[in-house]
Amino acid sequence: xxxxxxxxxxxxxxxxxxxxxxxxxxxxxxxxxxxxxxxxxxxxxxxxxxxxxxxxxxxxxxxxxxxxxxxxxxxxxxxxxxxxxxxxxxxxxxxxxxxxxxxxxxxxxxxxxxxxxxxxxxxxxxxxxxxxxxxxxxxxxxxxxxxxxxxxxxxxxxxxxxx
Amino acid sequence: xxxxxxxxxxxxxxxxxxxxxxxxxxxxxxxxxxxxxxxxxxxxxxxxxxxxxxxxxxxxxxxxxxxxxxxxxxxxxxxxxxxxxxxxxxxxxxxxxxx
Numbered sequence: 635x636x637x638x639x640x641x642x643x644x645x646x647x648x649x650x651x652x653x654x655x656x657x658x659x660x661x662x663x664x665x666x667x668x669x670x671x672x673x674x675x676x677x678x679x680x681x682x683x684x685x686x687x688x689x690x691x692x693x694x695x696x697x698x699x700x701x702x703x704x705x706x707x708x709x710x711x712x713x714x715x716x717x718x719x720x721x722x723x724x725x726x727x728x729x730x731x732x733x734x735x736x737x738x739x740x741x742x743x744x745x746x747x748x749x750x751x752x753x754x755x756x757x758x759x760x761x762x763x764x765x766x767x768x769x770x771x772x773x774x775x776x777x778x779x780x781x782x783x784x785x786x787x788x789x790x791x792x793x794x795x796x797x
Numbered sequence: 798x799x800x801x802x803x804x805x806x807x808x809x810x811x812x813x814x815x816x817x818x819x820x821x822x823x824x825x826x827x828x829x830x831x832x833x834x835x836x837x838x839x840x841x842x843x844x845x846x847x848x849x850x851x852x853x854x855x856x857x858x859x860x861x862x863x864x865x866x867x868x869x870x871x872x873x874x875x876x877x878x879x880x881x882x883x884x885x886x887x888x889x890x891x892x893x894x895x896x
């Protein structure tokens with residue numbers, strides 16, 4: 635239990651630090667690398683929560699595909715690779731106030747609602763159980779998601795092609 | 798482990814993502830902040846799944862991951878189109894719909 639908590643707080647500190655740098659850094663490529671840190675630590679959190687399959691999907695899809703896609707976006711839009719001061723707009727203080735108030739509201743609500751609930755890890759959830767749920771109870775949402783991915787693929791090609 | 802430590806972490810990440818969406822001008826950075834928010838939601842789903850001792854949280858977070866991948870593909874295509882038409886991706890200057 636202690637080792638789990640140490641791992642949790644190390645990864646949580648890395649995630650929050652990298653996330654703050656992600657929204658404040660002046661370098662677009664570094665922002666993508668900070669995003670990769672946050673996503674990798676999230677995969678670690680999933681392993682702490684005994685969800686190994688989702689953790690590896692997270693690594694494959696997010697770190698393997700989404701971050702690379704975002705770096706391609708940086709490259710194709712010729713964003714400035716070095717330091718750049720014009721990445722933020724004028725609403726920085728309003729945005730900070732909004733997000734701090736939102737955090738306060740969420741934290742109050744969460745500590746009221748789930749004050750001292752423990753996660754007990756009773757039955758072990760195997761990947762076979764996840765696949766049974768996806769291809770059994772949730773097969774229609776699964777099919778809809780695959781059609782959505784196809785539509786997104788066609789839409790992305792149709793939007794981005796040059797003619 | 799407490800349920801609340803995961804929920805609080807997700808809340809902090811979500812609020813940082815909100816800040817990024819509101820304060821950034823570069824469209825690619827806004828997309829990155831949206832990924833941060835979706836990630837916070839995934840942590841919530843997995844934590845509640847472990848808390849309630851069933852797999853539905855994992856199933857839903859897999860759907861969220863799939864939809865986030867589709868969203869970032871379409872989003873980058875739109876950003877590319879904005880770049881091609883206006884030669885920059887400052888969201889402040891994309892104000893054609895302003896009255």
